[in-house]
Amino acid sequence: MKDIRKEIQPKNIFKAVINNPLSNQEQEVLTFLYQPIVGANAFSLYLTLLSEIDASGMSDSLFHADLITMLDLSIQQLEKARLKLEGIGLLETFVKTDSELGNVYIYRLNHPESAEHFFKDEVLTLTLLNIIGQRKLDKLFNRFKPKFVNLSGYENISVGFKDVYLFKEEQIISHSEMLNNIENSFHDSRPATKITAVSETFDWDYFISGIERLGIKLPANEEGFKEEIYIFHNLFGINELDMIDFASKSFDYYTNQIVVKDFERSIYLAKDPDKKQTNATPIRNEKVNLSEQDQQTYRHNSLKLEGFSEQDIQMIMDSENNFPLNYLEALKAGRGGYITPQERSLVKYLVSKSGLPNSVINILINYVYNIQKQPTLKADYVNRIANEWAQSKIFSPEKAISHVRDLAKQGKEKKQNRSKYNNGKPIRQEVLPDWVNNPVAEEKLSIEEQEKLDKEMEKFLKRRGDN
Known part of the structure; x- marks a missing residue:
């Protein structure tokens, strides 16, 4: 695929497709949450492809030269913008070779994540944080977080569906084929994708076999822990054997499961030894056996002698x-x-x-x-x-x-x-x-x-x- 990418020329034909239009909420998420990450060129490319798609869900056949003209980008800038959209899951690229036309492309636009899923995704949230900073992230979070009304003291007196509408259960059986066809029409055949920090340089299977030989089990949230492993591998370059060693020091002796917090702590202490937490040593009188309350009194008086208010x-x-x-x-x-x-x-x-x-x-x-x-x-x-x-x-x-x-x-x-x-x-x-x-x-x-x-x-x- 990488070789085919290099062959993209202004004369190559493409079509843009999307399964259904973006909602107003999705457009806001795209603008406020995705745009800072992908940048202006990639954001413009997404919107331009979207604008070419008609009610059928597909655009006419276009040349890449058309995109270059509309966006005022070079072919290299266009390629970089496309990669940014692909990397974050907003675009998928498909190609086939035609005997007369050469390589023909289809760009399938994907819908952005909902605001809830975006902020629940650690990789997306941290990527946005690194670009816009904490103050702006807090502002965006407040914009998109759900607003719940306190209903304590109120009683829900709403009626149910059958209290208002006539519905015959037997119709479900008699119209089952039609209902199934309608349901399948809304089914998205695309595999679910998640932004991930997975690195091809880390052998996950080898890591699993290593901890299994030690009788150690993965945490309940296996996928979340796997993501942690890859992040630490990318951060510190920790190999499979060292990661197994960290796991062997961070598991619960009753359940044999890895304790994630202990696992993280052991890595941080090992990879950043100068940042081990330094214990404060408040002044205490160890010469005599004082109660804790008397030690507090001694501490108070010592600070007072030092001139503190x-x-x-x-x-x-x-x-x-x-x-x-x-x-x-x-x-x-x-x-x-x-x-x-x-x-x-x-x-x-x-x-x-x-x-x-x-x-x-x-x-x-x-x-x-x-x-x-x-x-x-x-x-x-x-x-x-x-x-x-x-x-x-x-x-x-x-x-x-x-x-x-x-x-x-x-x-x-x-x-x-x-x-x-x-x-x-x-x-x-x-x-x-x-x-x-x-x-x-x-x-x-x-x-x-x-x-x-x-x-x-x-x-x-x-x-x-x-x-």
């Missing part, structure tokens, strides 16, 4: 006593918000990959959410901060707080010096991390606001503990 101390101790997802959930619940799926994935990624302890991740979350007043955590911005903190060895919550304040102070001094010596010689200044100059102005909570937030968090965490 009561608000800082409360924030530090909250950060040490809560997992990041619970911490973020408590912050958001205090303001009537909720964690988005993208935020949940981001926090999990930080825990597994950033190398920062949970307490420092919590301070980072607090900084972005409370100080920078961001309603949601944005992946690009949060990862910039996490990278800078990890490289600066910020492995305790108190050091994170001090670091943020030092950078903020440097930023103010830099502005003052720039203003003071505007007409003089340039002064060498320390380069601040780019996240310090984030467009959102830094704003510190008032004492009343912080106390209110601390109380709301305490109540929320207490409710979770009671449950």
Whole structure:
């Protein structure tokens, strides 16, 4: 097929076909979700082919030269656009050789996935994320996500079909042949396709035989796990033998099934050893046998001696006593918000990959959410901060707080010096991390606001503990 592709010439004839017209919803999905991925040329090619198709579901015979003229593309650009459509499942190309006409092509246009299926497909969603960024992805997700009305307290009093319409069951038998013909007319003979990260360089069958020899079973979601295997193979170049070794360290001893989370964690730790999570070491008095409550008191007093305020101390101790997802959930619940799926994935990624302890991740979350007043955590911005903190060895919550304040102070001094010596010689200044100059102005909570937030968090965490 690749050799035939190279032989496409402007004089080659083609027809475009589609099984039925696109719905309005499909056109929106195509425009907002697919177009950023495939690009302008491929998007224009799809729409141009679609416009040539008449009510019969097929276009007239056209030359590729017609496409080149309509789209103002070279044959190479046309080929690249076609490949992008094929790769994402919007187009299938068929060819046959005619003794007089040479190669004749049929371009079958496929319907885009529904918005629900698109966002449930990890490969499509991540591909879109990498192109448009987290902020735009969140906006598109909010546009397409279903809007459910809260019907609690209402009673459904709708009538059924037979309450209104006359229907005779015996007609199903007497008209079975006609009904079957109608049903089969809507059947799509095309095999179901899914965007996949499958790599031809990984031998899946060999991997399966290897784990079976060890008595290890695949997880319940075999297809999803297979996709994970290929993604890790593409990311790190892990071969079949090493993948079997990871599986042998990540299975449940009762069911013999691979535990996906353990499998992922073992790969990340092995392939990125410098990012193993660093444990925070809060000050504790180990010389005497103190209860946990007394250790907390000792920790509080130690921080106070270091010059931290009561608000800082409360924030530090909250950060040490809560997992990041619970911490973020408590912050958001205090303001009537909720964690988005993208935020949940981001926090999990930080825990597994950033190398920062949970307490420092919590301070980072607090900084972005409370100080920078961001309603949601944005992946690009949060990862910039996490990278800078990890490289600066910020492995305790108190050091994170001090670091943020030092950078903020440097930023103010830099502005003052720039203003003071505007007409003089340039002064060498320390380069601040780019996240310090984030467009959102830094704003510190008032004492009343912080106390209110601390109380709301305490109540929320207490409710979770009671449950």
